[in-house]
Amino acid sequence: MFFLQCRKTVFFLGVFFIGLSLIVFAATTVSADQLDPSTIPKYVTPLVIPPAMPFESKDSASTRYQIAAKQFQPQILPPGYPTTQVFGYGDATGPAPGLPGTRYHYPAYTVEVRSEEKVQVKWINGLADDAGNFISHFLPIDPTLHWANPPGPRDHRPEFVDVPGAYKGPVPIITHLHGAHVPPISDGNPEAWYLPAAKNIPADYFTRGTFYDSVLPAESGTAWFEYPNTQRATTLWYHDHTLGMTRLNVYAGLAGFWLIRDSYEDSLNLPGPAPRAGDPAGTKYYEIPIVVQDRSFNTDGSLFYPDSRDFFGDYEGPFIPGTNLSPIWNPEFFGNAVVVNGNTWPFLQVEPRKYRFRFLNGCNSRFLIMKVVSDPLAARPVSTALTFSQIGNDGGLIPNGPVTVEQLLVAPAERADVIIDFSAFAPGTELYLINEGPDEPFGGFPVEVPASSATTGQVMKFSVGGFTGIDSSRLPAPGSLNPALPVLGPVAKTRDLTLNEIAYVPQDAPVEAHLGTAENGPMGWEAHMTETPMLGDTEVWRLINLTADAHPIHLHLVQFEVVGRFPFDVTAYAAAQHAYIDGGKMGTLPDPLSFATGDTSPPNSWEAGRKDTVISNPGEVTMVKAKFDLPGLFVWHCHILEHEDNEMMRPYMVMEGQCASFDPATNNLHVPCLEMGDQYSLDLSLANNNPLQFSLADITAISGGSQCASYNPLTGILHLPCAEYFGLRYSADLSVTGTAPYTFELFGYSQLP
Template identity: 60%
Template sequence: LWYHDHSLGMTRLNVYAGMAGFWIVRDDVEDSLNLPGPAPRLRDEPETKYFEIPIAIQDRSFNADGSLFYPGSRTFFDGYDGPFIPDSSVPPIWNPEFFGDTMVVNGRTWPYLEVEPRKYRLRLLNGCNSRFLILKTDRPLTFHQIGSEGGLLPDAPVALTQLLMAPAERADVIVDFSSFEPGDEIILLNLGPDSPFGGLPVDPEDQADPETTGQVMKFKVVELTGEDTSEIPAELPPIEPLTTELPARDLTLNEEMDEQAGIPIAALLGTGAAGPLSWSADVTETPTSGDTEVWRILNLTEDAHPVHLHLVMFQVLDRTPFDADAYHQAQAEYLEGDKSGPPPDPKDFAEGDPVERNSWEAGLKDTV
């Protein structure tokens, strides 16, 4: 798990200022797999060797004196300099998204980690406010992903050459540095964009600045100090698929616009039946304890957008391409009418068959 502040109206600032970290939960099944370790613990001896490393990746910007920079005006985001509330609907300080120009790992800018030529377990967190990460190394290295937010993946690890991580996503991976020699250096790169993520593939000209945000950290290979007896497991415990006979819920991600200025002013959640809803609206999702439900999340915004739930885990089913503009129009007509029938069915606006979830999304998750 990861903990982070969630004060209403201040989350982005408090997380940006540093109020975030890991909360690692273990069980006997995981402990029986002979994974690389140990991880850092309170009151460890000073010379303890660690082979399980939590890595929280964030992007930040700094003032000349080293203090954190965060934009104090909407102008920073898109150049809009007014009019603001009350002369328009545009908030003066709210920025739709923020992208820093410096990569920070565990609170340090562009750090390095000394690694021995052996296996390591890396627990990766995308702790950025807005940035999607595409992590890859500059020398051939495989990420053997064994887990995500809710624990171990089912059945077997997934071998990947790069990791796509939305804000709040975690990836539990094993990497094997045994093919490298002492003195070798490996750079962990970020091939994601310096702007809102629109999906894969990312055009090379849209990738992060290779001199700054395109680099995350460095691994420096040092001498092996002892035999590596840890393993990359061939098998992982199965996870029973969730099933239900209950009807699906349709939830929407919406972007509210100032039509005169032509710019976004708010991101709102909503439902298929009620449309966009404010924070103060009545609760719409009231599942009964013990029930399993299918939630169909419709992204009606321009960008890919992570959905992060608290205190519950879910299983990703699939993704279906659909005509968002046509659905949005049909929903608007339904909301403006007498609502005598059912709201629009997203399946009627599908533009292809459902796309199966990615292999690394097969476990229990809280972010997608």
């Protein structure tokens, strides 16, 4: 849960050259038990094309799926190597993993839907063995983070008297459909997790997160979510989103594609088909989703992920509780092998014709810069053998596209929908998809040290074969794409939000990254809520990057417009911001435009239209515009998963009108906006005028104590300490925005001890 008080004492770094990129886990680092990636044969395994996820039932009202997370051991490395234990999603109505006909896979099968098609999914936490006992995570869970923490306190950063080892209890999950326009109850809030329905879970463990909810009655270990798919044709993906351990559950394999189609896309006659449920064996596909991930392996075939700080810089402690530093969590992770659709360095036999590829960067921390070349070992940068015709991005087809690009810059969680035309190449030609992104945090162009050409600088191979038929598909003419875009409307508010680096004592310790506001500086997940757009409003968020590295920033709920970017003097701006905060926030909050060192540049051609994830470059202010058209609680965060898991994530709430109003005729205070999945409200009765005090009159869906609110006229804050949700007490603080009849806006929302 998010709090008004943060346990850590921190200061933020305004000098942008002190940063995370100075202390990276190198992809070339190999311990004695790790598999040397240079010894893994390349291009011996055919690319797996994820089949379509079968639905359980369908009628005029909705389409229903049952999708479970299970543990199994696929062949990720080439034949002859050991199998690899993973978590993966699959069709819960079909055979279990390992049985003939199973529909469990890493990555998961693709869910394909139509725009406006209502879909209900029963998400099942199946991380239990055949005897019904829970299975522990095979990757190291750091219990010192602010995480789900089933042993309690739930969704809380626990306290320790000694340095703890990794958590070995039952594994929580919660699935987020990334890029979906969906109400909060089905958004996959990080605190809406749940444990498997295992028989040996300790009696004192929490089995559900603070904000667990379900659109339909659900038994233990499950949740029903509903997706209206009220958006245009696009490439989404679903993945785990559990508080403080997303990096581990996604690295373990919990991810898959979710494709939305519409009539406009149908009319374009793009390359296809894509996999459909019930396709006969041997069906040829010319539309292929491709997820690129980096992984490291141990010699026994298991996934390697750091279980200590030994693999990141040279910091050796002390750790919690002696300092504020977590003993297991690492600020970033860069694997030393490339996995594409679940296999290391696969190949795809292609015909000399057009193909549509939907690329997803599924890496934890790595930015990809992909090219198609004829020599994968050539000195970087390599001249391209052909270009990409990019027709879409996160939010769907690009207006006035396609755009022709020689390389694809794709940050973690971003998607690129492209057409590649192999028709100019003779059978027998071999082409290679390579990566020229760095084996360390991305700081913008030029890339000083590209990925190793022998390992992480290669992705997959295209082998051109013979032509088996007629290619009747079309590559849209340049500038011809004209998808209908939602109207964002006039801007009601501009927010200045910051990306910050946090340093702790001792001074040689690794830093962390936090989001924050220009007014308050860095703020963790637990700090009071600051982003509260009004329902139906359009806002511009200016992302002020004070760090050394680029960060992919993702907003739940919305598909936004990238407005542009401008460079600024980080040192001067940070000094002015510090002075404002240290001076008690007196005077004028510094405007980043006053520190601009160049003109505002428009978005890159491939960023046109709508997106849900944007690259915020160091030393730049990145501006996005979004309309907030569904009420309730959502989150925004960095999609470098190691950052997201350790405080670089913030809640935001879309407000329905004023959060509280006082009616002097009835002496009642009405508070309608304490919303967590459902709408909750409370009413309080005026008990004393100086200062205003209220006693509880009525609560809808929640309950509380007798002295439920007090107003401090010196601070203008109304304090409500007695709202209760799922047995835990919460406190809401509201700031006065007018005189009698008093009205209030949400100022903070926190969990009480």
